[in-house]
Amino acid sequence: MDFDFTAFWTKYEAVLLVIGAKILAGVFILVVGFWLIGWMARQLGHLLQKRQIDISVAGFLTSFFSVGLKILLVLSIAGMFGVETTSFIAILSALSLAVGLALQGNLGHFASGILLLSFRPFRVGDFVTADGYSGTVKEIQVFHTILTTLDNRLIIIPNGKVMGNAIENMTAQGFRRADFTFGIGYGDDIDKARAVIAEVINATPGILLEMNYDILVKKLNDSSVDFAVRFWTDNANYWPVFFHFTEHVKKAFDAAGIGIPFPQMDVHLKSAPPPPKELGV
DSSP: OOOOHHHHHHHHHHHHHHHHHHHHHHHHHHHHHHHHHHHHHHHHHHHHHHTTOOHHHHHHHHHHHHHHHHHHHHHHHHHHTTOOOHHHHHHHHHHHHHHHHHTHHHHHHHHHHHHHHHHOSSOTTOEEEETTEEEEEEEEOSSEEEEEOTTSOEEEEEHHHHHTSOEEESSTTSEEEEEEEEEEOTTSOHHHHHHHHHHHHHHSTTBOGGGOOEEEEEEEOSSOEEEEEEEEEEGGGHHHHHHHHHHHHHHHHHHHTOOOOOOOOOOOOOOOOOOOOOTTO
């Protein structure tokens, strides 16, 4: 039996025109919609880049934004053809709830990562103490913050732990105060010791002399007179200055004949008493 297209078209012309128009409209909306979503995602990416959001977080947010809008667009087009979208929405809602419950901890770390990148308590390259660990911030990832310790160990801390505890940023201000305690003997001259320490400060490269310094008698200890020494230095020079200054104060004290007391133990040996004489001997 031959198919009579003319009769078929005559019979279903109105329906076919409506369906064809819907298909063309759906394809047009899909193409234009995908292009518009792509443009919006790129604009969001540029905005996050200008805000200096971490590249991994920016990529995740842009992708999440794009995929979410595309799903809504497809569901809207399906509704144009009379497809019941309520069931799809219910399934997506149930799936989202299940995934959210399964990844509740990770979502908390993700949210904390967004807060870290938004409020900027520290940046990559800062030396911080977070969750009890100290190191230089190497990366701020979606779920974790990575520190590099002074002995080159990697510390990976969940962002929720970072935001949930105190954060100490030692480099945020650009410069830092170095604090020392030096003890001299009670027989040494306080003014002479202060002058020796001042000479070492003025001769140490990296100390910010324009910010002044302190050389104060801190405490009269049991066996020493303790000086509190405080000065300022740039963050980049802190540790070189710290070690250089400590070494050269000891050398300067030795050259000036100033002693640094140290714990000592005196051991006194007593000879044993003679054994008692026996009676009758």
